[in-house]
Amino acid sequence: MLRTNGARSRLGCLSCRRRKKKCDEVKPTCAACLRNDLRCVWPDPSPPAKGSGVGSTLQQQAASNATPVPASNAWALASSSAHRNLPVATIPASLSPLSVPGSVLAGAETWRLLDHYLKDTANRLTCLQDSANPFLHTLLPVALGDELLMNTILALSGVHLMQRLPELNSDLQSLTWSSYTIALKQLRIALPAAFDQGSSVDAAWRALLVVLIFYLLEATRGNDPKAMQSHLEGAHHLMAYVKNSNITPTQPSIVSFATDLYIYNAALASFTTNCPPTSIMLPSTWTISSSAPSPEIGVLCGCAHELFTLAPMVSALLWEESSQVSSPTSSDQTFTNKYHDLRAQIEEWKPRSEQEELVLCAQLYQQSLLLLLDSRFARESSQECIDQAFQGLESLLSQLPPTSPIATTATWPVFVFGVYAQNPHQKELTRTYLRDLVRVFGMGVMEAALNQLEEVWAAEPGQIVPSRFFTNEHELLMLC
Numbered sequence: 001m002l003r004t005n006g007a008r009s010r011l012g013c014l015s016c017r018r019r020k021k022k023c024d025e026v027k028p029t030c031a032a033c034l035r036n037d038l039r040c041v042w043p044d045p046s047p048p049a050k051g052s053g054v055g056s057t058l059q060q061q062a063a064s065n066a067t068p069v070p071a072s073n074a075w076a077l078a079s080s081s082a083h084r085n086l087p088v089a090t091i092p093a094s095l096s097p098l099s100v101p102g103s104v105l106a107g108a109e110t111w112r113l114l115d116h117y118l119k120d121t122a123n124r125l126t127c128l129q130d131s132a133n134p135f136l137h138t139l140l141p142v143a144l145g146d147e148l149l150m151n152t153i154l155a156l157s158g159v160h161l162m163q164r165l166p167e168l169n170s171d172l173q174s175l176t177w178s179s180y181t182i183a184l185k186q187l188r189i190a191l192p193a194a195f196d197q198g199s200s201v202d203a204a205w206r207a208l209l210v211v212l213i214f215y216l217l218e219a220t221r222g223n224d225p226k227a228m229q230s231h232l233e234g235a236h237h238l239m240a241y242v243k244n245s246n247i248t249p250t251q252p253s254i255v256s257f258a259t260d261l262y263i264y265n266a267a268l269a270s271f272t273t274n275c276p277p278t279s280i281m282l283p284s285t286w287t288i289s290s291s292a293p294s295p296e297i298g299v300l301c302g303c304a305h306e307l308f309t310l311a312p313m314v315s316a317l318l319w320e321e322s323s324q325v326s327s328p329t330s331s332d333q334t335f336t337n338k339y340h341d342l343r344a345q346i347e348e349w350k351p352r353s354e355q356e357e358l359v360l361c362a363q364l365y366q367q368s369l370l371l372l373l374d375s376r377f378a379r380e381s382s383q384e385c386i387d388q389a390f391q392g393l394e395s396l397l398s399q400l401p402p403t404s405p406i407a408t409t410a411t412w413p414v415f416v417f418g419v420y421a422q423n424p425h426q427k428e429l430t431r432t433y434l435r436d437l438v439r440v441f442g443m444g445v446m447e448a449a450l451n452q453l454e455e456v457w458a459a460e461p462g463q464i465v466p467s468r469f470f471t472n473e474h475e476l477l478m479l480c
Helices: 014-019 029-036 056-065 071-082 108-122 139-143 147-166 171-195 201-221 225-244 252-269 306-324 332-347 355-377 382-399 405-409 411-420 424-441 444-458
Strands: none
Touching: 014 029, 108 147, 108 171, 108 411, 139 147, 147 171, 147 201, 171 201, 201 225, 201 252, 201 444, 225 252, 252 306, 306 332, 332 355, 355 382, 355 405, 355 411, 382 411, 382 424, 405 424, 411 424, 411 444, 424 444
């Protein structure tokens, strides 16, 4: 909350204190640090009572294993989250030191990666924060007894830490890639059991969750779209299996959590191939109740689940229309009818939430899907559609700060608008917002999206820009 009086605060970030500037105390990144492109570092809070929660346990264990490492900046970077109400007693205090089977390193390096996951990575991935975050309260307790899941978490945390600190020391980098390699090998061993008709369906859900975390890991790296696509194809196969299974899973929270991740990633990836997109599959056990939704629903999708299930339909219509040029199969009237029907569904969508920022981000997706349709099929001129859409975008972005947790999912719709940006103001609007997202969340895919837009904007009219975001000059290829 912004302070309105003139008194100097003792709670400001260290960067503002060092520069003797007034800090608005907005965490994790204050406005001054965002504006000046500075690393926003916060002082450690008063030490919590012994045994009060995960953060204190980790700090005690880290202190007992303390060794001088060049990556000490990682602790300062993560300290802005140390005050948060992390889930209590998620990690038993008896784990001293943590030693993950299959990892080449244990002790201090492992704790540093796990601590970064707890304090930074987990809360950068989702709009549900801290004790409400299923990356913490659902995934982590299971991972403590599961070598595959733990290695996957360590790899994800390490990749995110490397995005934050490219100069990360070699031991932590080695642990990151060793954990990733071991997890991939363990997943290959686990997959036959996941598809075994005689095994528990929990094995398939476990494999699905791991594959989706691998997808998030590659999105955090932001430089290997083929790996992302491979992981998503695996997720489609696993979801098809669990959807058709009549076995009730023993962990409903894992089902809701994994399904939410799947819907989000499958929806956006529906624009990534030059063939008809795969429709989103939902298991029979997964439902959304407006009165009592599962706490694991909304991890990435926020309140926009229905919009995400419509995204592949938009992609399919765009693909069908662009393919008709070389192989006419449908009349113009058929496309027009499909367009109006699909547009009506998107425009009539209503959010199932009273949280303002969740609704704003959902509306951002709504408007980006409408822009994709209207720019291709509307009777109005393309330029008129774009100008109207950008008026709505400017209003939405002015109300949705890039520091909001749900803004971690805003890359794709902002990128869509950036593709259609025509004038300097429209380009700067999307450029500034994406820059802020890169600073706040540290995800490689956000930086890749921004770099791609710069290439598109710099291209000559009619020039085709080789890109991971386009399969051709008409079709979006967004990996997010």
